[in-house]
Amino acid sequence: MEEKVIVCKDLTKQFGDFYAVDKISFDVSKGEIFGFLGANGAGKTTAMRILCGLSYPSSGEATVAGFSVRNQQESIKKNIGYMSQKFSLYENLSILENIEFFGGVYGVSRKDIRERSDKLIQDMGLQKEAKKMVGSLPLGWKQKLAFSVSIFHRPKIVFLDEPTGGVDPVTRRQFWDMIYDASASGITIFVTTHYMDEAEYCNRISVMVDGKMEALDSPANLKKRYATDSMDEVFYKLARGARRSGD
Amino acid sequence: MKELLVFIKKEFKHVFRDPRTLLIMFGLPVAQIVLFGFALTSEVKNIDILIADNSKDMISTQITDKIKASRYFIIQEKNIGGTDIDRAFKRGGVQSVLIFPANFSNDLSHEGKAQVQIIADGTDPNTAKTIVNYLTAIIGAYQQEKFPTASLRYQILTEPRMLYNEEDNGSMNFIPGVMALILMLVCTALTSVSIVKEKELGTMEILLVSPFKPVMVLVSKAVPYFILSLINFTLILLLSVFLLHIDIKGSILLLYMESALFILTCLSLGLMISNATNAQQTALLISMMGMMLPTIIFTGFIFPLENMPWVLRTISNIVPSKWYFLIIKSVMLKGLGLQYVWKETLILMVMTAVLLTIAIKKFKIRLQ
Amino acid sequence: MPATVSVQNLIKTYDKGKVLAVDKVSFDVKAGELFGLIGADGAGKSSIFRILTTVLLADSGTATLAGYDVVKDYREIRNRVGYMPGKFSLYQDLTIQENLEFFATVFGTTIEANMDLIRDIYDQIKPFSNRRAGKLSGGMKQKLALCCALIHKPEVLLLDEPTTGVDVVSRKEFWEMLKKLKAQGITIIVSTPYMDEAKRCERIALIQNGRIMSVDTPGNIIRAYPEKLYAAKSDNIYRLLKDFRSHPETDRSFAFGEYIHISLKNDPTVNRQLPTANCQLPTVNLQPSTVNRQLEFLNRIAAENNHTGIQIKEIEPGIEDSFILLMSRNDATTNLQKTTEK
Numbered sequence: 022m023e024e025k026v027i028v029c030k031d032l033t034k035q036f037g038d039f040y041a042v043d044k045i046s047f048d049v050s051k052g053e054i055f056g057f058l059g060a061n062g063a064g065k066t067t068a069m070r071i072l073c074g075l076s077y078p079s080s081g082e083a084t085v086a087g088f089s090v091r092n093q094q095e096s097i098k099k100n101i102g103y104m105s106q107k108f109s110l111y112e113n114l115s116i117l118e119n120i121e122f123f124g125g126v127y128g129v130s131r132k133d134i135r136e137r138s139d140k141l142i143q144d145m146g147l148q149k150e151a152k153k154m155v156g157s158l159p160l161g162w163k164q165k166l167a168f169s170v171s172i173f174h175r176p177k178i179v180f181l182d183e184p185t186g187g188v189d190p191v192t193r194r195q196f197w198d199m200i201y202d203a204s205a206s207g208i209t210i211f212v213t214t215h216y217m218d219e220a221e222y223c224n225r226i227s228v229m230v231d232g233k234m235e236a237l238d239s240p241a242n243l244k245k246r247y248a249t250d251s252m253d254e255v256f257y258k259l260a261r262g263a264r265r266s267g268d
Numbered sequence: 269m270k271e272l273l274v275f276i277k278k279e280f281k282h283v284f285r286d287p288r289t290l291l292i293m294f295g296l297p298v299a300q301i302v303l304f305g306f307a308l309t310s311e312v313k314n315i316d317i318l319i320a321d322n323s324k325d326m327i328s329t330q331i332t333d334k335i336k337a338s339r340y341f342i343i344q345e346k347n348i349g350g351t352d353i354d355r356a357f358k359r360g361g362v363q364s365v366l367i368f369p370a371n372f373s374n375d376l377s378h379e380g381k382a383q384v385q386i387i388a389d390g391t392d393p394n395t396a397k398t399i400v401n402y403l404t405a406i407i408g409a410y411q412q413e414k415f416p417t418a419s420l421r422y423q424i425l426t427e428p429r430m431l432y433n434e435e436d437n438g439s440m441n442f443i444p445g446v447m448a449l450i451l452m453l454v455c456t457a458l459t460s461v462s463i464v465k466e467k468e469l470g471t472m473e474i475l476l477v478s479p480f481k482p483v484m485v486l487v488s489k490a491v492p493y494f495i496l497s498l499i500n501f502t503l504i505l506l507l508s509v510f511l512l513h514i515d516i517k518g519s520i521l522l523l524y525m526e527s528a529l530f531i532l533t534c535l536s537l538g539l540m541i542s543n544a545t546n547a548q549q550t551a552l553l554i555s556m557m558g559m560m561l562p563t564i565i566f567t568g569f570i571f572p573l574e575n576m577p578w579v580l581r582t583i584s585n586i587v588p589s590k591w592y593f594l595i596i597k598s599v600m601l602k603g604l605g606l607q608y609v610w611k612e613t614l615i616l617m618v619m620t621a622v623l624l625t626i627a628i629k630k631f632k633i634r635l636q
Numbered sequence: 637m638p639a640t641v642s643v644q645n646l647i648k649t650y651d652k653g654k655v656l657a658v659d660k661v662s663f664d665v666k667a668g669e670l671f672g673l674i675g676a677d678g679a680g681k682s683s684i685f686r687i688l689t690t691v692l693l694a695d696s697g698t699a700t701l702a703g704y705d706v707v708k709d710y711r712e713i714r715n716r717v718g719y720m721p722g723k724f725s726l727y728q729d730l731t732i733q734e735n736l737e738f739f740a741t742v743f744g745t746t747i748e749a750n751m752d753l754i755r756d757i758y759d760q761i762k763p764f765s766n767r768r769a770g771k772l773s774g775g776m777k778q779k780l781a782l783c784c785a786l787i788h789k790p791e792v793l794l795l796d797e798p799t800t801g802v803d804v805v806s807r808k809e810f811w812e813m814l815k816k817l818k819a820q821g822i823t824i825i826v827s828t829p830y831m832d833e834a835k836r837c838e839r840i841a842l843i844q845n846g847r848i849m850s851v852d853t854p855g856n857i858i859r860a861y862p863e864k865l866y867a868a869k870s871d872n873i874y875r876l877l878k879d880f881r882s883h884p885e886t887d888r889s890f891a892f893g894e895y896i897h898i899s900l901k902n903d904p905t906v907n908r909q910l911p912t913a914n915c916q917l918p919t920v921n922l923q924p925s926t927v928n929r930q931l932e933f934l935n936r937i938a939a940e941n942n943h944t945g946i947q948i949k950e951i952e953p954g955i956e957d958s959f960i961l962l963m964s965r966n967d968a969t970t971n972l973q974k975t976t977e978k
Contacts, residue, residue, distance in 0.1 A: 059803075060803040060804075060805055060806075061773050061774040061775065061801075061802065061803045061806070062773050062774075159678065160676070160677050160678050161676070183801075186677075186800070186801065186829075187676055187677030187678075187800065187829045188676055188677070188829075189675070189676035189679070189844060189959075189963065190676075190831060190956050190959050190960050190963070191890075191960055191963050191964070192676070194890045194891055194960075197891055198877075198891075201874040201877075205874070215801070215802075215803065215804070215830075216830070217804065217832075217893075218832075218892060218893040221893035221894040222891060222893075240894060241894065252893070253804060253832075256804050256805075257804055257805060257808065260803065260804065260805045261805055263805070270741060271741050271742055271744065274737070274738060274741040274742070275738075275741075275742070278727070278730065278734070278738050281729070281730060281734065282727070282729055282730075285729040286729065469723075469724075469725050469726070469727070469728075470721045470722070470723040470724040470725055471724070471725075471726065471727065473686075473689075473691055473719070473721040473724070474719060474721065474724065474739070474742075474784070474785075475742065476691050476714075477689045477690070477691060477714050477717060477719045478714060478739075478742045478743050478788075479711075479714055479715045479743060479744055479788075480742045480743075480744075633710075634690070634691050634692060634693060635686060635691045635692050
């Protein structure tokens with residue numbers, strides 16, 4: 022049987038009488054690219070926060086990398102990576118300093134930091150820029166670098182929150198190449214996106230509507246079920262019925 | 269005109285819907301008045317004093333009674349020997365000792381000169397200095413009363429603050445300072461932050477692109493904060509009168525006029541800051557560090573300007589709150605009229621005119 | 637029909653000339669047109685919008701809007717343009733109604749006076765009119781912002797990335813609204829980083845690194861695609877992508893949704909010259925026999941690499957394909973220029 026790195030059972034987050042996340046259940050296997058979709062306000066961010074160990078569920082259970090989101094949040098944090106469009110790296114630190122800092126935060130040994138950062142900089146072709154401030158890099162490079170840093174400590178799972186927003190089409194694809202590479206090396210990818218073509222790159226995608234998980238399947242099966250040939254249409258059909266809206 | 273009214277109405281809504289702004293605006297004056305009024309006065313009260321009266325005559329007894337009658341001292345013991353003094357200080361609980369020599373009265377009547385010794389605990393130099401001053405003042409006052417015609421035998425040293433503080437109300441002096449501080453904070457910080465907030469939100473871009481005259485944006489921001497500051501000023505006045513029992517000696521109208529002028533100065537400063545910055549945090553930091561600190565340091569209500577080196581005294585002249593503090597002190601506490609404060613008023617007017625001109629000239633009708 | 641917006645050789649730099657944001661940009665927008673500026677973040681779209689709305693001065697070049705110069709006649713322009721800045725987020729602590737009334741007054745009008753223009757949008761947000769803007773969803777905020785930009789019946793509407801960060805459903809609705817506004821005769825310039833939205837515009841400018849790579853109708857841009865394009869998939873799509881990419885005959889291969897898009901090198905029928913200054917791509921007609929030959933070739937590569945579930949077909953390129961092609965060519969020209977400079 023495949024190793025499950027995320028197991029979610031009836032996970033619920035309640036704010037007063039408002040169910041931000043309403044009994045969602047799903048599993049994610051090791052090395053899988055799992056797309057986490059939903060309209061604005063559907064509850065994606067709240068669910069992701071719980072899985073990252075930043076927030077407690079009201080009821081239900083979930084384990085991430087084998088640790089419970091209820092009482093082993095610190096262990097979860099050691100085993101995951103996180104990257105979002107909004108916060109990625111320190112603009113006024115150089116590439117190397119950012120890598121050293123985040124590597125240090127996650128307890129990577131000094132020797133490993135040196136070896137891995139050399140390799141990372143080589144792989145990305147950033148030898149000339151290694152000592153430059155991150156703020157001076159083009160957006161696309163920053164995003165790619167941020168992703169590399171988020172998996173620098175070899176986490177079991179990496180959570181990506183709209184990693185490619187506003188990035189040009191070529192860089193976006195280079196970014197996905199990196200995601201595929203990470204997935205091939207056994208890292209599980211948990212990703213949210215507003216680009217529907219990116220949903221197709223995922224092994225399986227889930228669509229949240231009004232706090233509930235309305236669909237969970239491979240892109241091909243979903244398209245078959247909704248009798249259409251575009252993910253855009255699938256998403257539209259699912260999310261159109263949403264009653265609530267809000268960030 | 270209608271546009272302006274709608275804009276001003278909107279500003280008031282922003283203020284009344286934001287608990288933090290409300291807290292700064294109305295919670296701060298109350299907190300500061302209470303703090304400065306009751307807790308932070310430089311007045312020293314309930315000083316434990318020992319008196320070693322080796323003379324035991326009429327004059328030494330009368331001076332002892334005067335000390336007892338003042339509300340500053342608590343006399344622990346009237347007769348104490350030389351070795352006990354040392355022990356008393358070491359044991360703690362005694363802050364000063366007054367020693368009358370054995371032939372005190374004798375010296376005074378025969379040689380016309382007598383000495384008393386004041387010993388104070390120098391581990392807290394400020395308090396020690398205050399205690400010495402108090403005792404000197406009490407003895408001096410007794411002397412004046414007793415021998416009004418005699419030429420001065422003692423150099424009577426009293427701090428100027430005692431001059432207009434006959435009721436021994438130490439908090440009084442802080443009120444003008446607190447007024448300057450609060451008006452500075454509310455006008456400068458809140459005004460600049462409210463403009464910069466629009467830049468952050470992106471609404472400033474819309475306002476610039478609208479037919480609404482750019483300078484009117486400044487006016488519509490200034491008017492609400494002008495009104496709110498006047499309300500604030502009234503609140504401070506009411507608190508001082510009813511909570512701290514300070515009685516306003518001068519003309520209320522003049523007080524309001526002068527405060528309105530100072531509020532304008534602060535608003536101009538706030539508008540200037542907002543022109544120069546694009547982030548709320550920067551605006552707040554500049555207002556706080558750049559405005560609050562000079563107000564506290566150079567106004568003279570906490571650190572006496574007289575004791576500063578001339579460089580700092582010269583710098584203090586460009587701090588608007590220094591002039592406002594002088595005006596309010598004169599009008600409110602001394603009851604003086606405009607003829608005594610016209611110079612300070614003129615300085616504030618010139619400052620305001622210059623600042624306001626810069627603020628309007630520098631206001632950008634474009635970004636960057 | 638005369639151009640409503642005309643931009644000539646605009647250059648804008650920041651940081652004392654260190655950062656080149658807009659690089660000799662020129663384009664015209666006709667009256668009543670729905671014009672799109674398509675490009676990634678940092679491509680220079682917002683700078684162009686700000687220059688057009690008179691809130692930013694260009695280093696050089698000219699721009700006119702409704703016949704008025706953006707520098708000299710900025711007051712006239714400010715009366716005629718409706719603008720939704722990229723980071724516009726309204727007053728969070730005011731209700732929908734209060735926001736609308738405020739902006740109506742600032743623009744010297746009333747909500748009622750322009751009801752015919754905004755009715756469609758207004759009716760959608762009216763049920764929430766007493767809710768504070770800060771408590772609205774992304775889609776709802778965007779509708780309210782559009783209402784505010786329209787409140788004074790502008791001749792030209794400039795929308796800077798109105799659909800960024802908004803979900804697919806709201807984005808669809810938003811474009812429907814723009815279509816209706818266009819029908820009322822308003823000239824609209826809209827920017828977006830989403831390539832799939834390009835086809836909703838009448839004409840588009842593809843912009844990258846401050847430079848316009850191409851200006852035309854989406855149809856013409858797609859028709860100008862010079863090569864045959866193929867879509868391929870197999871059971872292991874990522875390995876297939878790698879296999880194609882490492883093959884010497886492959887020109888470009890990129891992931892595109894469930895497929896990989898591939899174009900081949902050494903196609904004898906393609907005129908592979910570098911694009912001219914305005915990036916007009918050479919058009920070619922491929923013989924059906926060539927297509928079959930190339931399909932066969934691709935199938936063979938896939939089969940040689942032991943792929944299963946192989947599907948390969950010839951496809952029509954999309955705007956994103958054109959964008960990627962132009963980007964790579966642009967990089968090539970930039971590199972070429974750089975080497976000649978050396």
